[in-house]
Amino acid sequence: MISLLDLRARIESGTLSPDAAIRGARAAITKRDGSLGAILRTAPEGPVPAEGPLAGIAVGIKDIIDTADMATEHGSPIHAGWRPRADAAVVARLRALGAVPLAKTATTAFAGLDPCGTANPHDPARTPGGSSSGSAAAIAAGLLPLALGTQTGGSVIRPAAFCGIAAIKPSFRLIPTVGVKTFSWALDTVGLFARGVPDLARALALIVERREIETEAPSAPRIALCRQDFAGEADAEALAALARAGRAAERAGARVFDLALPDPFARAWAAHPTVQDFEARQALAWEYATHRAALPPVLGAQLDRAQALTAAQYDSARRDAHRARRQLKDMFADFDAILTVSAVGRAPDRATTGDARFNRLWTLMGVPCVTVPVPGDGLPLGVQVIARFGDDGRALALAGMIEAALRMRD
């Protein structure tokens, strides 16, 4: 994998030019993406910015995010060949920092649950997860140092865990969704994928112009280990990885204790699909009305069911979410972060993109989540560190601490 910070250090010391770094990413895509299917298309050749804190950084852009110089197809033949006039806000910001939005990465159709053609770099028979499939796979395969994805259920944290990389779903709307195809406006969150947590922290701090995100370093943190029982049981291997991550945090000086989330969180978790699908029905109304037959099976059926949802059900689901959000804010007085599994277990086969059951609640809460891989045998497993709304720097600092501690022996 390619480290953003390593690349930047070489560029700053003059041993690598931004132009050569971008050429390297192009060469890696040409050489290694063939069977992977992470990359849909690359930007036309052109001058590479020589200046800027992200000069030389090639970025993968999930194909539901608008790019003025490349088609944006939302993973669907309905939008085949569509070219936006403008860049999405986050893409324009990356360019302002000197980065090169180099490639559009494969997405499931409209960031839904139907698998797209991307393979997991660790095992081509397995899913890389979804819906940000290409972004996660491109980082894991060493094609790019940074990629953008989005999460509405678990579409950033889950694919990162399946692919053995780091990712952050930041606080809701910290990165603007302007120019991102909407699935659910109350949930859609732009996130970042990279090799490790320090890379994520640098990129996020620059993108959102909050340098404190990269510099926060809490001492003797309190970490609440949480199994999310209301969401069902994770695989034994995932729970073992969670326990290992908890021990690693303790070795790094954290106080770790168990947390059972009270009832309002079970209700909020159950409310997530109602919020999501009531909004998706409106957000995708044109596609549904004019191209129903061209929608893939899972999304088509999901929108069929969503037609029956009522405004009263939506309002009730929103109230459940609001109540849990307020309670969570208070609970963070007692700990600095929550530590939980990033997915049910290892990547399943490619018939699905996996299950978002351990991600949903946190997307609905709008809180920052950072996933780090737990080293071990076989396919990757991840754990996620969750902080209070707006405490993205803390989530990253604690995730970085656990990431580093996990590299040492148990």
Add this chain to the structure above:
Amino acid sequence: MISLLDLRARIESGTLSPDAAIRGARAAITKRDGSLGAILRTAPEGPVPAEGPLAGIAVGIKDIIDTADMATEHGSPIHAGWRPRADAAVVARLRALGAVPLAKTATTAFAGLDPCGTANPHDPARTPGGSSSGSAAAIAAGLLPLALGTQTGGSVIRPAAFCGIAAIKPSFRLIPTVGVKTFSWALDTVGLFARGVPDLARALALIVERREIETEAPSAPRIALCRQDFAGEADAEALAALARAGRAAERAGARVFDLALPDPFARAWAAHPTVQDFEARQALAWEYATHRAALPPVLGAQLDRAQALTAAQYDSARRDAHRARRQLKDMFADFDAILTVSAVGRAPDRATTGDARFNRLWTLMGVPCVTVPVPGDGLPLGVQVIARFGDDGRALALAGMIEAALRMRD
């Protein structure tokens, strides 16, 4: 002016066909829009839906709202000729109801403050207000029975008041903004223009699938009359119109009393431009980076200044807004609605689109606002009725009551 409810009654009784109603709107545009400049383009001729609760209703769509069958240019040469692939969510919803999104209406560039070429139907030397200039003018000139606009500062309520028509800025995100060009994602609100309040209530209830919006009828309401002193002073004529509206409400059975908004509201009012401009800088980052010289003068200078805003200033402004929003919610225990001026006074000349100082706070609060004209001599004046977040039906019911009472003599 054309009444949506009248048209629908004629269609339901079989004396008018939806097709003839749409032909009537096309003919009115051809005949009367020449010097007005409200309409930019009309939809290609095609079959008119015969069924649906809004069949036969021609709708004007502000040109920052995506339409699949017409260009969407955001009022700017930067987007000249741009054709979205999909309809905005609200446009798709209108089609599902049988309505015909017939015409794109003139907007200021990116819904900013620079005037566009539209005249006020009551006096061609005056502004129709902005940024939803064409939508307000098209209703006032009797070209269409319904039009969509958006409000970030005062872009729905102010032009409606200047043009002597009714309009609603609903609760924040009640109508989805999917497919609407973003200026500020925390503020942008899709609204409706029509001849009168009953038309608005029918249209909104159908669009958002909440029939109770049309049927709410509070008895003996408590109305707080508010001058918004922190925003400066309204013109004497506007204050006289507010007093008249208060007396009309009393005649209709309301208890009317004065309300001075406490200090947190002055702070929230002052915070609005920071929230708006910090987000506009990100939302329009592509346009600013690649086409700065093509931006009109007021917007260009506004975005120049916005580059200096910091994340800390934005966070502080958001906290001020949040505090006021919570306090406002509690205050609504003591009254059913707030009644205040819709604008500083009558429409000024076309050098500006007028001033949003009496609208801003309510946009930031996310609460429903309904403006109704106050009959009198000279150019129109309006007052707005403001209810609690989510109480759009109550805002409409009370505005309808005042609208009806104002038609009787003082």
